[in-house]
Amino acid sequence: MKRISPEQMTDQVTIDMRGVSRRFGAQLAVDGVDLALRAGECVGLVGHNGAGKSTMIKMMLGLVRPDSGVVRVLGEDPSAGHGVASRRALGYLPENVALHPALTGAETLAFYARLKGRPLSENASLLRRVGIEGAASRRVGTYSKGMRQRLGLAQALLGNPRALLLDEPTSGLDPALRQSFYEIIRALRREGAAILLSSHALAELEGQVDRVVVMNRGRKVADGRVSDLRRLAAMPPRIRFLPDGSGPSDPGAWSRIAGGRLERACGEDDVAAILRGLPQSARDIEILRPSLDDLYAAFQKEAE
Amino acid sequence: MRQILIIVGKEWRDGLRNRWLVATTTLLAVLALTLGFLGSAPTGAVKVSALSVTIVSLSSLTIFLVPLMALLLSYDAIVGEIDRGTMALLLAYPVARWQVVLGKFAGHLAILLFATVIGYGVAGVAVQWTQGGESGAWAAFALLIATSVLLGGVFVAIGYFVSASVGDRGTAGGVAIGVWLFFVLIYDMALLGGLVADQGRNLTAQALNVLLLLNPADVYRLLNLATANDVGVFAGVAGLSAHAGLAPVTLICALLAWIVAPLAAAILLFSRRQV
Numbered sequence: 001m002k003r004i005s006p007e008q009m010t011d012q013v014t015i016d017m018r019g020v021s022r023r024f025g026a027q028l029a030v031d032g033v034d035l036a037l038r039a040g041e042c043v044g045l046v047g048h049n050g051a052g053k054s055t056m057i058k059m060m061l062g063l064v065r066p067d068s069g070v071v072r073v074l075g076e077d078p079s080a081g082h083g084v085a086s087r088r089a090l091g092y093l094p095e096n097v098a099l100h101p102a103l104t105g106a107e108t109l110a111f112y113a114r115l116k117g118r119p120l121s122e123n124a125s126l127l128r129r130v131g132i133e134g135a136a137s138r139r140v141g142t143y144s145k146g147m148r149q150r151l152g153l154a155q156a157l158l159g160n161p162r163a164l165l166l167d168e169p170t171s172g173l174d175p176a177l178r179q180s181f182y183e184i185i186r187a188l189r190r191e192g193a194a195i196l197l198s199s200h201a202l203a204e205l206e207g208q209v210d211r212v213v214v215m216n217r218g219r220k221v222a223d224g225r226v227s228d229l230r231r232l233a234a235m236p237p238r239i240r241f242l243p244d245g246s247g248p249s250d251p252g253a254w255s256r257i258a259g260g261r262l263e264r265a266c267g268e269d270d271v272a273a274i275l276r277g278l279p280q281s282a283r284d285i286e287i288l289r290p291s292l293d294d295l296y297a298a299f300q301k302e303a304e
Numbered sequence: 305m306r307q308i309l310i311i312v313g314k315e316w317r318d319g320l321r322n323r324w325l326v327a328t329t330t331l332l333a334v335l336a337l338t339l340g341f342l343g344s345a346p347t348g349a350v351k352v353s354a355l356s357v358t359i360v361s362l363s364s365l366t367i368f369l370v371p372l373m374a375l376l377l378s379y380d381a382i383v384g385e386i387d388r389g390t391m392a393l394l395l396a397y398p399v400a401r402w403q404v405v406l407g408k409f410a411g412h413l414a415i416l417l418f419a420t421v422i423g424y425g426v427a428g429v430a431v432q433w434t435q436g437g438e439s440g441a442w443a444a445f446a447l448l449i450a451t452s453v454l455l456g457g458v459f460v461a462i463g464y465f466v467s468a469s470v471g472d473r474g475t476a477g478g479v480a481i482g483v484w485l486f487f488v489l490i491y492d493m494a495l496l497g498g499l500v501a502d503q504g505r506n507l508t509a510q511a512l513n514v515l516l517l518l519n520p521a522d523v524y525r526l527l528n529l530a531t532a533n534d535v536g537v538f539a540g541v542a543g544l545s546a547h548a549g550l551a552p553v554t555l556i557c558a559l560l561a562w563i564v565a566p567l568a569a570a571i572l573l574f575s576r577r578q579v
Contacts, residue, residue: 024578061396063579084398092396098389100314102321114310115397139321155393 013072014039014163014194015060020069021218022055029055031218032069037163037194042185044205045198046296047215053198054095056215057165060196061092074162088116091161095168095198097152101141105132105151108140112155122158129184130154145172153181163194170204182208202292212292214299222299226292233298235290236265239274244281307399308407315411325415328373332423335369336362340431355441358431359448362424363528366452367521370416371459372484377412378463379480382574384473392579402571405468409460409567416456424449444528451527451559458520458562459484464570468577491519513550520562527555 015037022030030052037043045053058064059071062078071078073086099108109123127133130150132143140148149172156164164185170178185208189195199205205212212229214222222229240263254262261284266274271287278285290298319325339361382405385391394404428445466479495515499507507515516522 058392058579063392063395087396087398090396092393094389094392094396096389097393099393100318100390102318103314107317111310111314112397115307115394115399117306117398 012038014074015196016070016072017056017059018070020056020059020066020071022059022064022066024055028218030059030066033215033218033220035213035220035223037196039162039194040189040192041211042189042195042197042209044202044209044212045196045215046200046202046205046212046292048200048300050217051215052218053215054167057092057167057196057198060163060165061090062087088159089162091156091158091164093149093152093156093164093166093169095171097148099140099148099151102139104137104139105143105147106136108151109154109158113158116159118159126154126157127151129157131180146174146177149173150177153184157184157188160191161193163196164188165196167198168200169197170199171201178204202296206292212295214296216300221302222295226295229295229299230290233290233295233302235294235298236267237271237290238263238265238288239271240284240286240288241278241282242284243279244283307403308410311399311404311407312411312414315408316414319411319415324377325418328415328419329423332369332419333426335365336424336427337430339365340427341434355428355432355435355445358427359441359444360529362427363448363452363525366448366455367525368488370420370452370456371488371521373419374412374416374456374459375463375466375480375484377415378408378460379467379476380473381408381412381464382467382570383470383476384467386577386579387473395579401575405464405567405571405574409457409464412460413453413457416460417453420449420452420456424452448528451524451556454556454559454563455520455524458559458566461563461566461570465566465573468570468573487519487521492522495519495522516550517554517558520559523555523558523562526550527552527559 013036015035017033017035020030020033020035021028033052033056035056045056047053055064059066060073060078062073062080065079074089076086078086100111103111105127106123109127110120113120113123124133124136127136130153132147132150132154135143135147140151143151149169153166153169156166166185170181173181185195185197197205197209202212206226209226211223211225213220214229222232224232240257240261242259242261254264257263264274275285275287316325336358340358382391385394391404395401424445432442462483463480466483467476470476470479499512516526
């Protein structure tokens, strides 16, 4: 795991956690975790339920004070004093966001905008951005789960936050909504926000995040780009194809799998050569790379 | 200050939306009007102001009703928001925990203030207008409204204390009802029982004073039933205070202390609490 020297962590590092631990009763929820979140970076925080993801996010918000270690958000300790400056610069979407059912969508957003000291003039465009401008004057109690989640995202986006902390943001969203959700996130990242996405549905983070941090029982077990993690986990790509009837009688390096297909694992550098060596009659050629879920399972096993 | 006002505004709007404001105001107005017109019927014989009689009956009603309303309004305020998850989001904003508690307190107090002033005010005006009487009772009536709001504030603060100290909403509700029973019913019964059993041997007037000040409902009773002479005639039990010799200022300070102490304790507990 790469450590950042103090010289490097100037204003570039938006959120910095070092050696952070937190215990709840007998349970060590977070155990000596280092984590840096830089501007314009989108990091996936993955782990089982109870791996310590939410606790880490709450420590960044100053809602939970670490027992040991240091948390800095824009250079400020978020749990000291009111943590006002750091919280003004953060956007937070809690897991299963709960909002006041008696208020309308527009009133909810206005309430939070006032708390953040933002002009209310931005709100209409925010509601449009998350696609619930049509329901703005309805009470939140009448909203569907997807609409509540959108409104939750809208409040997290108030005031162009420097860092967005999204706890299981897409759980319970339908696929179309999920896509528009990630589009918004990509746009924010282009604008230079640091984004932390916690999730246990890894497959959908693929292609959305620059870096993945894997948590297991409060410890960080992996941290890096998806391709680095693949190498670290020593999970090589596999090539599969369906030979025609007259295919190689001696499969050699290939092993037979269901459906009469052949499969072999190989190094990343050999993929092209092997593909060129396939007979003309080969059909149904596939290159399988371990998905995030496979990687995750490998790291979890390693940690246990 | 700004953050507190934002939360006050939100609580007020919540109160409007969930009909609390309308319900409490209507309830107080209807009961006050009923008591005002039915209860003041016998005034013809004893030649006192109908409003004075209304004050006596209204303050008895208030002792039961306002603490109950205040506790129902407040027991859920902290633990409920934590349970539902709205508190975590709120505290992720640049707002301190004491600001949240004070903002909620001011908002809930505003709801009680509105309900009491309008509910009792309507009844007071109606009684005075239809039945007449000397205007001196107005001061006592104003005192009734002001102290009723204070009494409400006391139990809102106690409700927050309960809400900040227990683990879930169900427990908070149960404890709140227990608090209400204790201060409104059990305490006085126990005190009277004690006085009767003691026959004045050990319980000095001094000790009685302290015991009365230890229950905000009694403080309220003393304030309203004994301070105004005309009203005191009907006060019965609360005539105690004539001997007790507690000045109205002392009583009002006691009520204020009963607001400040639980509120401060609630803020302290909430600050240490895991959200």
